[in-house]
Amino acid sequence: MMPEAKETDDGDGDGVQIDLVSGQRMAGMASMEKIRMILDGVHDGNIVILEEGLSPEEESKLIEVTMAEISPDGFNGIEIETYPKSESRDSSLFSRLMGSEEPTAKLTVIGPADQIETLHKDETLISALVSRN
């Protein structure tokens, strides 16, 4: 299991904080907790990287909650990127044990919409440009 890495910017904001959240840490959280953790991080201007991503259900809730938090001249929403889904993963033992709520087990990058821009994405590579606010 990849350890959680946290690079803190406790100075005057000339850096970008990246939170790498492990699958293990996520496994112990309820859906709304995960969404809260992601959005709180993004609100602070952080880039949140999830080792194992979210379930479809959680992704849909993330969009719904994001929409509710968008405000003029404040929060514009999120940019989210994962690798395109591939069919073979669907029937892994893990996902069958977990039922329909299985994690997609895909690295997922989430950041503030006004700070992150996806440059390239294919099945094996996500390339993103992060700018300071």
Place this chain on the structure above:
Amino acid sequence: MGLFTDLKDSVSRVTDRLFSDQEPKRIGIYGPPNAGKCLAEGEEVVLADGTYRPIEAVFEDVAGRSGVEDVSDEPHETWLECPHADIRVPALGEDLTIASRPVSHVFRQRYQGEMYRVRTRLGREVTVSPEHPFISMTSEGVTELSARDLEAGTPVATAQSLSPETGAWSPEPNGALSTDGGSVVYRSTYHDPKPVTPVEFDAGVARLLALTIAEAQHDERYVAFSNEDPELLAEFERTVERFGLETTTYEYDGKTSTVRVNSRSLVEYLKRFDCYPGSSADKRIPKSILTADDGIVRSFLRALFDCEGSVQTDGDRGRYVTLSSSSRELVVGVQLLLLRFGIVGKIREKTHDGDTYYEFCIGRSDQHRRFREHVGFDSSEKADRLDRLCEAGSNPNVHTLPIMPVLEDTRKELGLTQAELYGDNKHVARMRRRNSISVDRLESMATWLPQTDRTDLVHSIAQSDVVWDEVVEIERVDYDGYIYDLTVDRDHTFLTRDGLVVHNTTLANRIARDWTGDAVGTESHIPHETRRARRKENVEIERDGKAVTIDIVDTPGVTTKVDYEEFTDEMEKDDAIRRSREATEGVAEAMHWLREDVDGVIYVLDSAEDPITQVNTMLIGIIESRDLPVLIFANKTDLDASSVKRIEDAFPQHETVPLSAKEGDNMDEVYDAIAEYFG
């Protein structure tokens, strides 16, 4: 065009089927809408009471009411539901007759681009968006054709007769007048104006308005009527006396005599009948006349033609009853009034000594006879000339229609000979070759053909309330501003002031528009244009005798970010903020419904764009995790960059239906797929 017709057929049944014995499935359509079918600002539409109004005024009227809901989901569009069925317009039905229908929605869109100014042989004009449909006649029968598909010679439906719902109008209050005992008087602080005796609005007053509009100098202080005809001068004097006023007559050697009345009170009183002073180019038919009963209209027209009309009996220059004015609005208003008697004329623009004027021409003998019967002249000289015109044989109706293939099919099916169907064999070969049959011939055919399903077209053309005018000129004009449209219940058509029949923006069009959506998602070039989602219930789609009733949840394009600043090019900041808030609510709602409340999904993708976007991948994942049936529509197959295969490869586990909503391509398969998947 088949698209809109088909959709109209399937969707318009919603109104007939408000209740269904089975619980319909609820299908979500995902994908943002676009495109528009609109009239330019300033175009006027005919209302059921006989008047006309600029289309933007109709829109503003609805927008100004309280509790009006905007049901559009695009930031640069407003689509308002009319709360009461109180705005009514004449609409052309499928049987080609005109009846009054309520306006259910008004529509406004910000538009920058090309518009089409269309002119017809009868001098009708209208400026519309490229997609705006006219009612036309093609080898397949009555068809809607959008402006971009028109060419010179294309038939377009124009009103031939109109029966307004009269009597709703009442004289307008005028604050400049005060009541003094039984009379009314102009409020003045400087002098003591003479009061006028109120007079009932009758045929005599209507004629006074006509004389004033036709040949009087009319300003804020006086009305001075000049004419060669002593009878008309005497009539003017007599009518003014009914108001308790005196006139002064000015007679000069070798000049036209004038009867003048100096009265502020009278000028103000005439304003109550919507008759205002103005230059000759500003003249128009007062609302009191447009909404009056046929008897009053007849008196008005007769007086107007007595003054301004003329009869040309000279065969070389044509045989016409004409009326000229420097005001196009007046001439068009006269045409509108004459429609009550089924009289159609041509509007011609002419120049004389550098001035532009408009001539209204009634050209055919049957129309001359109708004019004599319903309007006529008091002037004996004009009446005599009209008699001579009417003696002439009917010149043929030059309007022809390209419907020979339909007629030939009918003939073969019914086993009729040419003579049995067309009356004789004359010209039939040529008619076939040119695909052209005169409306006159169709009208006579209707007299001997039995009325059956197969002969319906002939009978409805013969009994129709439209004349088949034809396009003579289409001009493309650059446009930057608001464009407007109406949605009319049931018949989905309305008339421009000139009498042209145009199709409206319908629910069916809206659904078609939604299907024309761009690929959903953050990479869309259009600023993400989402607003609140809508539901349409009990939409019935019928395929091969199998009826599927579905509720359509028409959702905005899903995204993960909304920035109001992307809208500020289109609108004020406050509006942009309001719109973006609605967009976020719409997306949140769409997500919620997707998890809780839909039974199937139609996912619309732009086949010219890369389908592998984060939002598409996520949404398909969400839909799959809910085990919902999903149909993917690969739209915009008309574009060169379109690749249906790219979509099929991206989502091989789902059925992909290629289509071009814009061109109406492959719509049969679309309906088949909907019926099969969601039935």
